[in-house]
Amino acid sequence: MALNNIKKLLHLSPIGQNISINARRFKSLSCKVLIVGGGSGGCSVSAKFSKILKKHELIIVEPSDIHYYQALFTLVGAGIRSLKDSLRSTASVLPKNSTWIKDSVVEFKPETNSVLLSNGDQITYDYIVISTGLILHFEEIVGLNEALTTPYVCSNYSPEYVENTYKVLQKLESGNAVFTYPDSPVKCPGAPQKICYLTEDYLRINGKRDKVNIYYNTSLPVIFGVKRYADALWKIVENRGIHVNLRTNLVKIDPDKRIAYFENLDNPDIKTQLEYNMLHVTPPMSPPNVIKKNKLLVNEAGFVDVDKNTLQHIRFPNVFSLGDCCSTPNSKTAAAIGCQSKVLYDNINCLIDGKKMSRSYNGYASCPLVTGYNSCILAEFDYDLQPLETLPFRQDQERWIFYFLKKDILPPLYWHLMLRGVWNGPGIVRKLLRLKLK
Known part of the structure; x- marks a missing residue:
């Protein structure tokens, strides 16, 4: 749009x-x-x-x-x-x-x-x-700006390009679908793999999964920073046949030949390249x-x-x-x-008021890891990368209720409560649920 x-x-x-x-x-x-x-x-x-x-x-x-x-x-x-x-x-x-x-x-x-x-x-x-x-730095990846004008390359991180992702996905019939995570801090670090899982699920639903190889190339040394959720995600990628390459960073794209070039962050001498029929790029940020x-x-x-x-x-x-x-x-x-x-x-x-500061942030963050068109893992954790879950049941399992929360509950909560200064996170909900259970 x-x-x-x-x-x-x-x-x-x-x-x-x-x-x-x-x-x-x-x-x-x-x-x-x-x-x-x-x-x-x-x-x-x-x-x-x-x-x-x-x-x-x-x-x-x-x-x-x-x-x-x-x-x-x-x-x-x-x-x-x-x-x-x-x-x-x-x-x-x-x-x-x-x-x-x-x-x-x-x-x-x-x-x-x-x-x-x-x-x-x-x-x-x-x-x-x-x-x-x-700020998104698309220009830091050689050839990316040009590649984004083609019908094979997309990025969910910009309102300018996000609608192209579904267009690219619908046209994908065979070959390689490649998803990247850059060598920089990013907002919503779970997003690069969410679209990977959704693509895999879309291909299965439409009977095209066996014709497409799926690669998730991340610069990180882990698939997710919190072990509890990382263990669950590793099971998902193994069960669904998604190839995960750690410490792999996208550096260049040749949009004419449809080739993506990667460096190995642990061994600069190792260079790899992948032909793509779909390439979803998460740009470097700062x-x-x-x-x-x-x-x-x-x-x-x-x-x-x-x-x-x-x-x-x-x-x-x-x-x-x-x-x-x-x-x-x-x-x-x-x-x-x-x-x-x-x-x-x-x-x-x-x-x-001339008083001593009274509040302390514990590093709470939440990431609804959408794993399909009706499934999601709800990751919640703190500075120590320890789970800090709100609900009284395990959140490292794929559940439709988490998908419903992501799709239908969180958007109105954001617009009508958080942006109005009313929502301060689920801490109070967590305490009330714990008291009720006790």
Whole structure:
């Protein structure tokens, strides 16, 4: 779906709707809390602050007219949902009791408690929350941008390409289907293999499975970081005849010959290549350059350098970060943001009131690992990669109820609870279920 068509569907004006203001009218703005980024983290946190701050005290800087629920892209790529299901106008998801500036930050100045916008205006703040997400780097894989214009290569990670995945899948009759995981941190690290399992299931349902070889090439040394779920996934790939190659990184594509070239990360001398009839690529990712270039803000890897428990910056006490762009060593998922937003909000409130920070994030993340058109494994775990399951039965088994949760329960929970600042993760549900069982 073209961007212009999406804007027409949402009736978007060039600068959003009534809660936005035009930053060009101002040379200097100030606020109590500045939120940079209007994605999952920015919306969740701003919704919380909008209940206690005045409109001019809460500023959100976000350049995009459209907000995507990116966790739904897997189902869009598999033909289960439409792209339209995954989006809303930014104006509709940001709190009305806030000031939205439709612009981008081009420079962070934590020493002076200010940021510079692309139009030259400046915003000063008492506290800042950085939640810009990650940037997709398709250009880092030689030949990928050209390959994405062909009917054989796709990627669920971008709204520009996600609808092509199902088109490629429908045309797949024989040969090799190849799925990749890059040598970089990625958002929703389970997504590259979800589409692999869905493709395998689609081929079986349509009687074409025996004509297609399926390869999952990942740069990681494991199929999944948590052993409990990794053991279950290994059984799935073995039973379904999916070839898994660990420490294998895509470096180049020849779209004319339909060949993908890989390096072995443990032995650079080993080079492999695969002809493909379908190639699903997960591109390398990183925080935006405006963050990476600010050495005062980031760690060596280019992520906003925060304490993993408090989400407070390790050098600037009035700087906080959550979501994919921060340095916390958790799996980067929307479920993690739900828990992080509450911790961050409470800790900033404590500082505003002159109190000691009271909340600590335990690294909770959740990944519904869709394994077919009616099956899913529900992975939940913490910083120590130990299972932290909510439901009172094993979640490392394929169940239709987890698929139903992913497809029909989590999207409305995201739109109507999480983005409204109400949902803080399943911790309370877990406690209530445990008490009931006791």
